[in-house]
Amino acid sequence: MPHLAYGGDYNPEQWREEVWPDDIRLMLEAGVNLVTVGVFSWSRLEPTGGTYDFGWLDRILSLLHGGGIAVDLATATASPPPWLSHEHPEMLPVLADGVRLWPGARQHYCPSSPAYRLAARRLVERMAERYARHPALAMWHVGNEYGCHVPACWCDESARDFRHWLERRYGTVDALNRAWGADFWSQRYSSWEEILPPRRAPTWSNPSQQLDFFRFCSDALLECFEIERAVLKERTPDVPVTTNFMNVFKPLDYWRWAEREDIVSNDSYPDPGDPDAGMRAAMAGDLMRSLGRGRPWVLMEQTPNRVNWRPVNLAKAPGQMRLWSYQAIARGADGVMFFQWRQSRAGAEKFHSALVPHGSVEASPTWPEVVKLGAELKRLDVVCGARVKAQVGIVIDWESWWALELPSKPSTELRLMDQVESYYRALFDGNVTADFVRPTDDLSRFRLVLVPNLYLVSDDGARNLVGYVRGGGRLVMSFFSGIVDSADHVRLGGYPAPFREMLGIEVVDFLPLPAGTTVPIRWSDGTTTPSSLWTELVNLSSPGGDGGGAAKIAEFASGVLDGRPAVTRHEYGNGNAHYLATRLDATAMAELLRRVATEAGVTPVVNAPAGVEAIRREAPGGSILFLMNHSEESVDVRAAPTGEDLLGAGGDRPGGAVRLKPRDVAVIREPRDSASDG
Numbered sequence: 001m002p003h004l005a006y007g008g009d010y011n012p013e014q015w016r017e018e019v020w021p022d023d024i025r026l027m028l029e030a031g032v033n034l035v036t037v038g039v040f041s042w043s044r045l046e047p048t049g050g051t052y053d054f055g056w057l058d059r060i061l062s063l064l065h066g067g068g069i070a071v072d073l074a075t076a077t078a079s080p081p082p083w084l085s086h087e088h089p090e091m092l093p094v095l096a097d098g099v100r101l102w103p104g105a106r107q108h109y110c111p112s113s114p115a116y117r118l119a120a121r122r123l124v125e126r127m128a129e130r131y132a133r134h135p136a137l138a139m140w141h142v143g144n145e146y147g148c149h150v151p152a153c154w155c156d157e158s159a160r161d162f163r164h165w166l167e168r169r170y171g172t173v174d175a176l177n178r179a180w181g182a183d184f185w186s187q188r189y190s191s192w193e194e195i196l197p198p199r200r201a202p203t204w205s206n207p208s209q210q211l212d213f214f215r216f217c218s219d220a221l222l223e224c225f226e227i228e229r230a231v232l233k234e235r236t237p238d239v240p241v242t243t244n245f246m247n248v249f250k251p252l253d254y255w256r257w258a259e260r261e262d263i264v265s266n267d268s269y270p271d272p273g274d275p276d277a278g279m280r281a282a283m284a285g286d287l288m289r290s291l292g293r294g295r296p297w298v299l300m301e302q303t304p305n306r307v308n309w310r311p312v313n314l315a316k317a318p319g320q321m322r323l324w325s326y327q328a329i330a331r332g333a334d335g336v337m338f339f340q341w342r343q344s345r346a347g348a349e350k351f352h353s354a355l356v357p358h359g360s361v362e363a364s365p366t367w368p369e370v371v372k373l374g375a376e377l378k379r380l381d382v383v384c385g386a387r388v389k390a391q392v393g394i395v396i397d398w399e400s401w402w403a404l405e406l407p408s409k410p411s412t413e414l415r416l417m418d419q420v421e422s423y424y425r426a427l428f429d430g431n432v433t434a435d436f437v438r439p440t441d442d443l444s445r446f447r448l449v450l451v452p453n454l455y456l457v458s459d460d461g462a463r464n465l466v467g468y469v470r471g472g473g474r475l476v477m478s479f480f481s482g483i484v485d486s487a488d489h490v491r492l493g494g495y496p497a498p499f500r501e502m503l504g505i506e507v508v509d510f511l512p513l514p515a516g517t518t519v520p521i522r523w524s525d526g527t528t529t530p531s532s533l534w535t536e537l538v539n540l541s542s543p544g545g546d547g548g549g550a551a552k553i554a555e556f557a558s559g560v561l562d563g564r565p566a567v568t569r570h571e572y573g574n575g576n577a578h579y580l581a582t583r584l585d586a587t588a589m590a591e592l593l594r595r596v597a598t599e600a601g602v603t604p605v606v607n608a609p610a611g612v613e614a615i616r617r618e619a620p621g622g623s624i625l626f627l628m629n630h631s632e633e634s635v636d637v638r639a640a641p642t643g644e645d646l647l648g649a650g651g652d653r654p655g656g657a658v659r660l661k662p663r664d665v666a667v668i669r670e671p672r673d674s675a676s677d678g
Helices: 017-030 055-066 082-087 114-131 156-170 173-179 207-235 254-258 277-291 320-330 367-377 398-404 416-429 459-470 497-503 586-600
Strands: 005-010 034-037 070-074 137-141 265-267 297-301 333-338 392-395 434-437 448-451 474-478 505-512 518-523 528-532 534-540 551-556 565-572 575-580 612-619 622-629 635-637 658-660 665-669
Touching: 005 017, 005 297, 005 367, 017 055, 017 367, 034 055, 034 137, 034 333, 055 070, 082 114, 114 207, 156 173, 156 207, 207 254, 207 398, 254 277, 265 277, 277 297, 277 320, 277 416, 277 434, 320 333, 320 367, 320 612, 320 622, 320 665, 392 416, 398 416, 416 474, 416 586, 448 459, 448 586, 459 474, 459 497, 459 575, 474 497, 474 586, 497 505, 497 565, 497 575, 505 565, 518 565, 528 586, 534 551, 534 565, 612 635, 622 658, 658 665
Parallel strands: 005 034, 005 333, 034 070, 070 137, 265 297, 297 333, 392 434, 392 448, 448 474, 474 575
Antiparallel strands: 505 534, 518 528, 518 551, 551 565, 565 575, 612 622, 622 665, 635 658
8 A cells, every 4th residue: 555554443244334424434534544344244244154145245345445445355254154153063163171162252163174164265265256356455354363262173173184284294103203202101103093182181291292283273273374365366366465463472373374474464452551561562563574574564453442351441541542553653564453443332342442432433532543643644655665674683483482381391480471571671671673583584684683582493493593603693592492302302412402502501400490589690790680580500611612611791699509600601603692591680681681782783773761662664765763752751852853753743852852742752754864773
């Protein structure tokens, strides 16, 4: 689209047709230029098996097109109609303990069900045939929030599909037995038919089996997406296809999914009551941009005010919807959308806020913000297609995440996203831009690579990280990394086997801490800071490596590890690597990463007061600087003193600074020679 997309989910089937013209009028008033239609309309489009009713959809698409509003047309397959599960009850999903989930909500289908897949394909074929040349069609929206409610199924159909998946992966039962370490607990299989998903068992299921089941479940849902995508690309090869992600969603390997999307899109619902909400939304935006390999993405869903699913659903503060919308755009989005356009009168989400409320728009405190944002976005065509450049890469790997959080570990308190946030928070607060990467990605464009945890690492991934440091890269890695291979088998020869030479250490033992316990860390300058969650017995050594063992830059200051290394640094090849044998507190982590980043030549976007977020997008005509004040106080930011304010707000620039009110935003087109490469 030539403009930033603005709109949301539109469900006209929930309303009388007399309401539709008023919807179009209000959309034009709000500046809406794109709506998603049909997400949950399967039972209206196909009221009985093989009987289709597209008349109402024809009429609303014509109305929207007449108003100049484009359509992100959904395939409607996210919620099967009652007739389908009534005719095919075997398609209903089953939990690990054998409990079957029934209709009455949504996503009530087994991803491996042939009946579901066939019915979904037939519907999508009819839709593609009918609307392939419709002038309103701008994008296809496949399914909705895959895996949100049913990320896995343990039914007999899933068991058959799982066996076929394993046969394709391993080829022979003997190869599977080796991969699963099946001689442990007498689990050796003699035929494919004996193999089941990891259903509820007397105690821990085989972790290698569970890891493969995670892989399979992500792939099974991806196959559902692929079936529909193939139909759409065959009939409309030039129309982009997306499905909406859900931030950092554990069940689906979004790296694999994003490869099959033309446009990455995301649903983001930060909690207004969470003091870290802005940081977490920023992290989700960086991930979406990274999944698309830097391409612009779309914020497909957010709420204009409050949601309906939390125990207490807090409203957004005045200006917060606008602030978080600009945060997504700053981090690479070319569109901000909402769920939903008109607030539902019935159903489970009737108290989920919408752009058009139950009452009049004139009385709505949100509607003026909606109209203001729509008017502002019309001024930002220059942002479309602009890219965000990052100097720091953060490694995140879904397979390692799955394996790390399986049971029977030294501590189940170790959670990947806690580790990621402990790193990301320091970057966010310091206005250092980061991309997320896989262990096997090309890392050469980064001045610094961060590895919050990589419990499982493939041989290729390990070689890539080591090669990055050897070639001159700077790397920071935290504890319990490099422990197992891709089959979740321990890498022998001392922890962390693939990284010992690079790090110049040997981890002798893991000593996790009880919840709520801290251990003091003494730094080389004599200061002490607390650490938590995890400690390790570390020896400084570099078996067979160059440059000797690592240097100790912080040590444990009490207990059995008193005086032993807590944080190390090792010169390796042309680069260096830091290792953290414990979780630092936020202050110490921020200071460590600041020092490491400065040494690596990493620069912040701008030096701004606390609570101000700064991001820069690079366009052919120059850079665009976004400044966003998350604080409750007015602040002055010394940045772009001669840049053009694209929002036209003017505003004070005392001493060349940009003055931002609480939750205010500035979007500044900078002179080309004033922007740094941060």
